[in-house]
Amino acid sequence: MDKKKTTIVLFSGEYDKAMAAYIIANGAAAYDHEVTIFHTFWGLNALRKDAQVPVKKTFMEKMFGKMMPRGADKMGLSKMNFAGMGPKMIKQVMKKHNAMPLPDLIEMAQEQGVNLVSCTMTMDLLGLQKEELLDGIEYAGVAAYLGEASDGNVNLFI
Numbered sequence: 001m002d003k004k005k006t007t008i009v010l011f012s013g014e015y016d017k018a019m020a021a022y023i024i025a026n027g028a029a030a031y032d033h034e035v036t037i038f039h040t041f042w043g044l045n046a047l048r049k050d051a052q053v054p055v056k057k058t059f060m061e062k063m064f065g066k067m068m069p070r071g072a073d074k075m076g077l078s079k080m081n082f083a084g085m086g087p088k089m090i091k092q093v094m095k096k097h098n099a100m101p102l103p104d105l106i107e108m109a110q111e112q113g114v115n116l117v118s119c120t121m122t123m124d125l126l127g128l129q130k131e132e133l134l135d136g137i138e139y140a141g142v143a144a145y146l147g148e149a150s151d152g153n154v155n156l157f158i
Helices: 013-029 041-047 059-067 082-096 100-110 120-126 142-150
Strands: 005-010 034-039 115-119 138-140 154-157
Touching: 005 013, 005 041, 005 142, 013 034, 013 041, 013 082, 013 100, 013 154, 034 041, 034 100, 034 142, 041 100, 041 115, 041 120, 115 120, 115 142, 120 138, 138 142
Parallel strands: 005 034, 005 154, 034 115, 115 138
Antiparallel strands: none
């Protein structure tokens, strides 16, 4: 029997929405689904490395790089961000309840074989380069995602 497929488009760059995407992805992988998360636009921030990587960029690309959070742990919340206080508060509550933080969920997804895909068109638009993103991810356009999603049993847009 073929494995069930779950695909997720992660468009949001918000910590709580990215967490939901990765919780669902890890759950689906645990149920032996073939899982793909297609990161596009602000969802690409979940794949950015925490440290700055020296790469050549145009002025506009440098500006985008400075405005976007560098890495999953620096993403803001969709509600109650409170100038950065919201994420600190939610992370304290998560720690108290032994909930995994987003960077750990991403690592777990990689360990479970979840296919993390970076949208190449969006990378071009925002001036992101492969060196700035996590190791072990794939790069593809929307056609590749649609190919995966057409066979999907579960397809989500977050």
